[in-house]
Amino acid sequence: xxxxxxxxxxxxxxxxxxxxxxxxxxxxxxxxxxxxxxxxxxxxxxxxxxxxxxxxxxxxxxxxxxxxxxxxxxxxxxxxxxxxxxxxxxxxxxxxxxxxxxxxxxxxxxxxxxxxxxxxxxxxxxxxxxxxxxxxxxxxxxxxxxxxxxxxxxxxxxxxxxxxxxxxxxxxxxxxxxxxxxxxxxxxxxxxxxxxxxxxxx
Numbered sequence: 001x002x003x004x005x006x007x008x009x010x011x012x013x014x015x016x017x018x019x020x021x022x023x024x025x026x027x028x029x030x031x032x033x034x035x036x037x038x039x040x041x042x043x044x045x046x047x048x049x050x051x052x053x054x055x056x057x058x059x060x061x062x063x064x065x066x067x068x069x070x071x072x073x074x075x076x077x078x079x080x081x082x083x084x085x086x087x088x089x090x091x092x093x094x095x096x097x098x099x100x101x102x103x104x105x106x107x108x109x110x111x112x113x114x115x116x117x118x119x120x121x122x123x124x125x126x127x128x129x130x131x132x133x134x135x136x137x138x139x140x141x142x143x144x145x146x147x148x149x150x151x152x153x154x155x156x157x158x159x160x161x162x163x164x165x166x167x168x169x170x171x172x173x174x175x176x177x178x179x180x181x182x183x184x185x186x187x188x189x190x191x192x193x194x195x196x197x198x199x200x201x202x
Contacts (some may be wrong), residue, residue, distance in 0.1 A: 004123050011065060015199075016057050016059060016063060016065070016131065016199060016201075017055065017057070017201060018043070019041075019057075019059070019063070019064060019065035020042055020055060020057050020065050020068045021039075021043035021045060022042055022043060022065070022103070023065045023068065023105050023107050023108075023190070024043075024044040024045075024068075024103055024105050025038055025042060025043055025044035025188050026107075026108055026109075027105050027106070027107075027108055028044055028103070028105070029044055031108055032168070033168075036169070039096055040185045047077075048070070048072055048077070048078065048079065048102065049070070051190060052072070052073055052076055052186070053070055053071070053072060054070070054071040054072075054099075054200065054201065055068060055069070055070055055071070055200070055201040056068060056069050056071070056126065056199070056200055057123055057198065057200075057201065058118055058121065058122050058123050058125070059199065059200075061072060061111075062065065065107050066103045066106075066107050066114070067104075067105065067106050067107065067115075067118035067119065067122040068103070068104075068105050068122070068123060069101055069102070069103060069105070069126065070101075070102045070103040071092050071098065071099045071100065071101060071102075071129075072100040072102055073096075073099065073100075074092070074093065074098040074099060074100055074139065075093040075094055075095060075096060077132035078100045078102075078141050079100060079102055079106070079141060080092050080100055080140070080173055084141045084171065084173060085158065087161050087162065087164055087173035088160040088173050089160065089161040089162075090159075090160070091117065091171075092139070092176055093139050093160075096134075096140060097133050097134060097135060097136045097137060097139055098135070098136070098137040098138070099137075099139075099200065100138070100139045100140060101126065101138050101139070101140040101176075102140065103140075103172045104122070104140075105123075105178075106118055106119055106120060109165060110187055117193070118130065120191050120192070120193045121193050121198065122184075122190075122198065123191060124183075124186070124191070124192050124194055125192050126138065126171055127155070127182050127183060127186065128183075128194065129159040129168075129200065130155055130178040131178065131180065131182075131183075135178060136177065136179070137175065137177055137178065138176040138178065139160070139173065139174065139175055139176070140173070140174050140176075141171055141172070141173055141174070142171070142172050143161045143168070143169055143170065143171060143172075144170040144171070144172055147159065147172040147174055150174060150176075151174075152189065153186055153190030154182075154185040154186035154187070154188055154191055154192070155176055155177070155178065155182050155185060155186055155190055156176065156177040156178075156179075156182070157174060157175070157176045158174070158175055159172050159173065159174055159175075160172075160173035160174065160175050161173055165194055165195055
């Protein structure tokens with residue numbers, strides 16, 4: 001892994017970002033068994049954690065990580081175009097108004113109800129972030145089970161291709177459209193929970 005990809009997110013000993021990378025290691029490496037780079041035995045980072053990555057991080061009152069997501073610009077290298085292009089039946093949606101959601105992470109130490117609340121607040125933050133920053137579309141890669149949850153959140157979500165089997169189970173490429181009607185449709189689905197306390201790092 002390039003040294004810059006390691007040094008940039010951990011520079012300054014930022015406790016919020018450190019907590020996020022620690023949680024990512026617990027979820028994606030320890031719990032799910034993904035074969036991912038681990039720094040110092042504690043932090044999960046990959047080549048996409050570079051100077052262009054953005055992070056939305058939800059913390060508790062003491063600053064401990066509850067949930068987070070990484071956003072990648074799609075007119076630069078990103079997972080769907082560079083690693084999972086085979087999941088799409090047509091060209092991968094890309095451009096300055098499209099972001100890829102990756103590393104959607106809920107802290108595994110939280111109780112089920114707390115994780116569900118954190119999920120809803122983080123999803124809501126993704127919508128608010130999109131509306132505030134001219135983002136009209138999100139893409140991502142999800143397990144089939146997670147995709148089936150995501151498409152019921154009330155927003156305009158569809159698969160970009162049929163599920164494809166992988167070593168960890170079927171994967172789906174997804175596409176989400178965001179507009180001014182999205183919050184109300186997500187409220188009707190019982191998902192939207194304005195989350196302005198979520199911190200953004202870019």
